[in-house]
Amino acid sequence: MDRSTEERRDYLYSNLSKQLTRLNQNFEQLNHNVGVLKMQTEQSQKLAVFHAATFMGAKTVFTREDPR
Numbered sequence: 001m002d003r004s005t006e007e008r009r010d011y012l013y014s015n016l017s018k019q020l021t022r023l024n025q026n027f028e029q030l031n032h033n034v035g036v037l038k039m040q041t042e043q044s045q046k047l048a049v050f051h052a053a054t055f056m057g058a059k060t061v062f063t064r065e066d067p068r
Contacts, residue, residue, distance in 0.1 A: 001009075
């Protein structure tokens with residue numbers, strides 16, 4: 001292998017290594033973002049259930065007939 005071919009190969013391997021490092025970082029960030037999204041979804045569901053229960057409780061209180 002001549003010198004220019006070797007230099008070209010080294011350049012390509014270096015570039016590939018940088019791209020793979022960047023790709024790995026992107027996947028790590030994506031994994032983190034998915035985890036945050038799942039947590040936010042769970043919290044939103046809990047909040048929706050809480051609001052529904054609160055509304056139903058308030059509806060029961062305000063629609064109850066006066067026992068007098």
